[in-house]
Amino acid sequence: QVGVVESGGGSVQTGGSLRLACAASGFTSRTQSWAWFRQVSGQEREGVASLVRNSQDSQTTYADSVKGRVTISKDSTKNTVYLEMTDLQLDDTAMYFCALSNGWLTAAAALEAHRYKHWGKGTQVTVSS
Secondary structure (H helix, E strand, O other): OOOEEOOOOOEEEOOOOOOEEEEEEEOOOOOOOOOOOOOOOOOEEEEEEEEEEEOOOOEEEEEEOOOOEEEEEEOOOOOOOEEEEEEOHHOOOEEEEEEEEOOOOOOOOOOOOHHHOOOOOOOEEEEEE
16 A cells, blocks of 8 residues: 655745655556645645656656746655645745656646546645735
8 A cells, every 4th residue: 555645845935945745655666757736725626847757767757837946856765755836936835746646747737637546635835925
């Protein structure tokens, strides 16, 4: 059984930074698609960043709203993916969810929530002025 746990959320002021972590257990696929989504209550879940990788290649995809401010990466020694967020703005306030699935998702599909099989419970990010 696959487990997904997010951490690293918190409260920051505008312009601040946070690093979110997503730790997966029981996930051993050789081709992995990971993603971060965010959701504000009452709104649809939005794809933020994705990392797709196998033993030979990797692909990152970012939403236009965060491009240049966010970096997704994976610790090669752990089953953990990180989301580094800088220059945080009020609009970044949301619950952030990590999702993963086996197989290679194309860049066009990698930020679509329904493509992912395993989800964490989320970590809250609150940005204030």
